[in-house]
Amino acid sequence: MKAKNRYERAQQVLNWIDYYWPQGRPVVIKWKKQLSDNAYGETYREGSKLIITLSKTKCATWETTIDTLMHEAAHCILWGMASVEDKTAHHPPSFWALYGEIKDRFDHDHGSEQSKEFSIYGN
């Protein structure tokens, strides 16, 4: 399915990530004009869901959007069913290993093309 803009593309890539690295909970993308601390993205728990919030201002290109989404999705995968509020490190080496695995698959192992076959809609 062809994404018409970075909003649809972000959802499509999230669906691709969830297929290969199940996130264990429903994950919802929300867009805001700006985030606190001028962040690119942030992730938090809301009830049984994980919410990835992306900054429309900072994620101005498809490339930045996808890169930020992969970062936030890696948090979702690692948090899984655990409590997000746990006082664990947010970016331990295991985080970067997972992020690197996703990014490498996307950039160098057909992930980008593959992801275009996924839905542009959330569940």
Ligand SMILES: [Zn+2]
């Ligand atoms: Zn992070």
